Amino acid sequence: MTATDAPFEIGVVGTTVRNNTELGKADNQYKDGDNTQIVGYYVTDGLDSKIKIRYTPSQVDNEDFGPGSSGVLSFYVIPKQDGNLTVKIDLGSIGYREYDVNNTKTIKPISELTTTNSSFTQDEINQFNNANSFLQGHIFFFENLGDTTNADETLRYYYRNPITSRTINKTFLNARKDVPQLVTIYWMWANTLGQIALKNNNSGFRNGYPLVQDVADDVANFSSTDKGKMVQYLKNNKSIIFNNASSISDADIDDASTKATFSKLSTGYNEADFLMGFGLSYFMIEISVDTVS
Numbered sequence: 009m010t011a012t013d014a015p016f017e018i019g020v021v022g023t024t025v026r027n028n029t030e031l032g033k034a035d036n037q038y039k040d041g042d043n044t045q046i047v048g049y050y051v052t053d054g055l056d057s058k059i060k061i062r063y064t065p066s067q068v069d070n071e072d073f074g075p076g077s078s079g080v081l082s083f084y085v086i087p088k089q090d091g092n093l094t095v096k097i098d099l100g101s102i103g104y105r106e107y108d109v110n111n112t113k114t115i116k117p118i119s120e121l122t123t124t125n126s127s128f129t130q131d132e133i134n135q136f137n138n139a140n141s142f143l144q145g146h147i148f149f150f151e152n153l154g155d156t157t158n159a160d161e162t163l164r165y166y167y168r169n170p171i172t173s174r175t176i177n178k179t180f181l182n183a184r185k186d187v188p189q190l191v192t193i194y195w196m197w198a199n200t201l202g203q204i205a206l207k208n209n210n211s212g213f214r215n216g217y218p219l220v221q222d223v224a225d226d227v228a229n230f231s232s233t234d235k236g237k238m239v240q241y242l243k244n245n246k247s248i249i250f251n252n253a254s255s256i257s258d259a260d261i262d263d264a265s266t267k268a269t270f271s272k273l274s275t276g277y278n279e280a281d282f283l284m285g286f287g288l289s290y291f292m293i294e295i296s297v298d299t300v301s
Contacts, residue, residue, distance in 0.1 A: 016093060017086045018297045019188065075146075075281050076199035076216075078166075083295060084188035085180065094179040098296040099171065099193065101147045103140035106289035115289065139287025142280040145248030147293070148204075148219060148238075149174065150194045156217065162209070165221045167194055170234055172241040177300055195293065201277035204238050205264040213270050250276030251283065 087093050103118045107127050116126065118140040121133045128136070150167035158164050171193070180189045198204050202214030207230075208222040220234035230236040242261050246253040256276060263269045 014297075014299050015088050016095065016297070016299075017088070018295075019084045019086060074285055075197055078194070078196035081193040081195060081293060081295065083191055085178070085191060085297060086188045087180070087183040087185055090185050091183065092179065092181050093183045093189075094177055094300045096298045096300050097176050097178060097191065097193075098298070099149050099174045099176075100294045100296070101143050102292045102294055103136070103143045103284075103288045104290050104292065105136055105287070118287070135283065136287040139284045141248050142251075142284050143288060143291055145245050146197055146280065146284065147291075148172075148196050148198060150196070150220075151176065153194065154221065161217075163222075164217045166196060166217055166219050168220065168234060170220060170237050170241070172237050172244075193295075201264075201274045202270070205242060205261060205270075205273060207235055207239075207265070211265040211267075211270070213265070213267070249280065251279035252276040 085093070085095055104115055105118050105121060105126075105128075106113060106115045108114065109127060114126075118133075118136045121128060121136060123130055123133065126133070148167075149171040151169035151171060152167065154165040154167045156164045156166060176193075178189075178191055183189060196219060198219055200215055202209075203216055203218050206214050206218070206222075207225055207227075209218075210225070218235075220238055223230065223233050223235050227233065231240060239261060242249055243258045246256050246261075250256050250273065252272070252275065256273065260269050260273060264273055
């Protein structure tokens, strides 16, 4: 479905936009509504319902591309009519590989690489595709920021409300025609497995703040907590999280605070990170916005 058929457009703000060839440049000041709303605005122009945001090494918030990197995705939904509006937002990530062909730099999505359109062997392409699958598992999305300013460092955490399904619905009540509605989503490539899998750091195995808030070992309704959702995500997606996925069970993930099991899980997670670092030149986060049927 394209934005032409939808009751909205989508857009991003910036004096420069990396993928601006895919977007139409709006007026320098967006004035379709009653008042000037935002400046430096790019819209889909009715051409597409997707926005793609690229992250390259050392160009993401002045940080290196890799484990520990993070960012903020901000875009707008612009209603074409007054009234309530609900949209479905799908989040994905696409790995790319850079290579030379006849001394010309070429970049392709890893999923499109073949031995005939690239300089790589099939074994190398298989390795890149393996890295690309781990990318899908190691980039996490969240709706809200956590608390990293608490005076007690043991209570600090990065985010709230993980989007473990990679899909979220957003409702804008009493939206007005041509008045942009801001959507902000946070992403992070966790540096270590301990930031995800441990209920808390009573074991002392974790380095760095957890992605979401810690819980007590005997917390009630663990599955409904942010940490419970992250742990369930690990169980549901072992093949794109751990390089040694075939040897990891749900019971192992539940037993992450035991030293031997934690070491096993961390080894698989870190090996996947290594393969990603070897196989990916950069990645792109793809945001698709659609109507809710």
